[in-house]
Amino acid sequence: MKRNPPELANKTFDLAIIVGGILGAGIARDATLRGLSVALVEKGDFASGTSSRSTKLVHGGLRYLEQLSFGLVAESCRERSILLEMASHLVTPLSFLLPAYEGDPRSLAMLRLGTTLYDWLTPRRHSATPRHRTLSASETIAAEPLLPSEQLRGAVLFYDCQMDDARLCLETVLDACRHGAACANYCQVIGFRQTWDRVDALQVVDQVSGDSFDLRAKCFVNATGPWVERVGQFASRESGRIAIGPTKGVHLIIPRINREHGIYFQSKRDQRMIFLLPWGDDSLLGTTDTAFTQSADDVRAEMEDVDYLLEQLRELAPLRAIEANEIITSFAGVRALIRSEQRRPSRRSREERIVAAGENLLTVAGGKYTTFRAISDKVVQRVSRLLGQRPARCLTAETPLADHRPQAKGTRISDSPSVFESDIAFACANEMAIALEDVMRRRTRLALSRYGGADVATQVSGMMARALAWNETTRSEQLERYLTQWGLSRPWERRHE
Numbered sequence: 012m013k014r015n016p017p018e019l020a021n022k023t024f025d026l027a028i029i030v031g032g033i034l035g036a037g038i039a040r041d042a043t044l045r046g047l048s049v050a051l052v053e054k055g056d057f058a059s060g061t062s063s064r065s066t067k068l069v070h071g072g073l074r075y076l077e078q079l080s081f082g083l084v085a086e087s088c089r090e091r092s093i094l095l096e097m098a099s100h101l102v103t104p105l106s107f108l109l110p111a112y113e114g115d116p117r118s119l120a121m122l123r124l125g126t127t128l129y130d131w132l133t134p135r136r137h138s139a140t141p142r143h144r145t146l147s148a149s150e151t152i153a154a155e156p157l158l159p160s161e162q163l164r165g166a167v168l169f170y171d172c173q174m175d176d177a178r179l180c181l182e183t184v185l186d187a188c189r190h191g192a193a194c195a196n197y198c199q200v201i202g203f204r205q206t207w208d209r210v211d212a213l214q215v216v217d218q219v220s221g222d223s224f225d226l227r228a229k230c231f232v233n234a235t236g237p238w239v240e241r242v243g244q245f246a247s248r249e250s251g252r253i254a255i256g257p258t259k260g261v262h263l264i265i266p267r268i269n270r271e272h273g274i275y276f277q278s279k280r281d282q283r284m285i286f287l288l289p290w291g292d293d294s295l296l297g298t299t300d301t302a303f304t305q306s307a308d309d310v311r312a313e314m315e316d317v318d319y320l321l322e323q324l325r326e327l328a329p330l331r332a333i334e335a336n337e338i339i340t341s342f343a344g345v346r347a348l349i350r351s352e353q354r355r356p357s358r359r360s361r362e363e364r365i366v367a368a369g370e371n372l373l374t375v376a377g378g379k380y381t382t383f384r385a386i387s388d389k390v391v392q393r394v395s396r397l398l399g400q401r402p403a404r405c406l407t408a409e410t411p412l413a414d415h416r417p418q419a420k421g422t423r424i425s426d427s428p429s430v431f432e433s434d435i436a437f438a439c440a441n442e443m444a445i446a447l448e449d450v451m452r453r454r455t456r457l458a459l460s461r462y463g464g465a466d467v468a469t470q471v472s473g474m475m476a477r478a479l480a481w482n483e484t485t486r487s488e489q490l491e492r493y494l495t496q497w498g499l500s501r502p503w504e505r506r507h508e
């Protein structure tokens with residue numbers, strides 16, 4: 012797929028979508044499969060917002076049962092089964108241990124009750140995510156020797172799924188393109204052209220060429236996640252906007268300390284639930300959940316986030332404490348939660364909201380990555396009605412996302428993740444990768460591994476220079492930009508500066 016912004020300026024589409032996060036991508040694919048003509052513009056790279064910064068779980072959301080969000084959990088469990096079939100190369104089953112210790116706020120009996128309910132709420136069970144089972148204390152230690160045995164009552168073993176969030180988003184965009192959508196990254200919407208209550212066009216700036224153009228459509232969707240309020244202000248009317256209460260979530264990538272199971276454990280400090288997941292040869296620890304008032308463009312892990320997560324890990328695994336200088340890297344994202352009176356961020360609802368503004372603008376926010384396909388279906392039904400059509404049948408569940416990864420060729424760049432020179436060349440030629448960061452962080456997961464530093468980045472920048480005909484100045488600018496971000500993701504290195 013080639014990046015071609017001028018094709019966006021030359022016609023009037025049925026639908027124009029502001030963004031290429033997973034919601035925008037899902038809506039574009041769904042609408043295209045139903046026969047609408049669709050355009051999508053994203054100000055950065057596809058998935059460069061929250062959709063590459065999640066815990067990377069396609070899950071029912073066990074903890075939402077405590078908030079009595081049965082509808083959300085049932086929908087998420089159903090979507091988990093659908094995504095397992097729809098994108099089996101990117102969504103894989105993962106077993107989890109949920110340990111219970113003497114004195115924990117959630118006892119083993121409560122955890123068993125919760126997982127029993129979780130099983131009931133899975134109407135479309137996939138054989139790869141079987142029902143939960145209870146383990147005795149000794150079975151738990153045998154399954155995961157990292158856990159301290161003192162006061163251990165046992166654990167529940169249950170199943171959810173892990174995903175590659177950035178690639179799932181990207182491949183959803185690319186599949187929309189294959190079915191006829193016109194999508195471009197690095198195209199920022201800076202305003203709307205309106206006649207009374209009707210949006211006629213988006214004013215777009217191509218960040219690569221600097222050119223501006225109008226993107227015309229009959230109907231528009233604002234799905235800008237944490238930026239939804241800012242983009243909503245481009246509309247002349249105040250009604251039909253969504254107010255969000257953003258929270259920040261930080262993850263750490265650390266040397267592998269757990270075995271093959273994910274561990275879902277209770278924080279002793281504030282009773283929050285935290286994940287320790289297998290992540291290739293490493294482990295992924297997260298997340299925090301704190302109110303966030305800055306621009307989502309500037310979100311990153313601070314030392315207090317890192318200290319909080321390491322403290323939780325020390326309580327979980329006192330025999331395998333990790334020091335800050337052992338951490339490989341971190342990443343941070345912003346949850347666009349619908350604003351509510353609930354003061355504890357982790358208790359705010361994860362449900363989505365879809366509202367109409369004026370004649371032809373829909374805004375959607377909230378929800379979870381797991382439910383993007385179902386939310387996209389609801390949005391496209393409303394788009395069809397705004398266009399005066401009866402919604403055609405949604406085809407996304409029954410149309411698999413094909414795995415287009417090229418055959419491995421050339422230099423092997425890393426084992427975990429497995430990346431070859433052919434992946435870099437393919438990303439530049441067919442996946443609209445135009446910056447080093449795109450390849451290191453989202454086309455591959457190198458930036459989320461021990462291969463994210465200067466050596467590999469230099470090697471990859473050389474390969475990109477050949478593929479994209481960069482001169483030496485462009486290559487060193489790209490490298491410097493990427494390494495600045497890599498440095499920001501390692502705040503412990505700045506602690507003593």
Ligand SMILES: Cc1cc2nc3c(=O)[nH]c(=O)nc-3n(C[C@H](O)[C@H](O)[C@H](O)COP(=O)(O)OP(=O)(O)OC[C@H]3O[C@@H](n4cnc5c(N)ncnc54)[C@H](O)[C@@H]3O)c2cc1C
Pocket residue numbers: 029030031032033034035052053054055056057058059060061062063064065066067068069070198199200201234235236237238242259260261298343344345346376377378379380381382
């Ligand atoms: C820490 C954390 C952990 C999470 N873990 C999970 C999980 O494990 N499982 C799960 O199901 N969900 C999880 N979620 C939730 C999930 O990640 C989000 O629901 C989902 O990624 C939101 O996608 P989105 O498309 O709405 O927003 P985003 O991915 O943020 O996309 C919005 C896009 O809008 C673009 N944009 C903004 N302004 C403009 C403009 N003017 N012009 C053009 N483009 C613009 C941005 O560049 C951005 O790419 C997690 C969220 C966080 C923060």
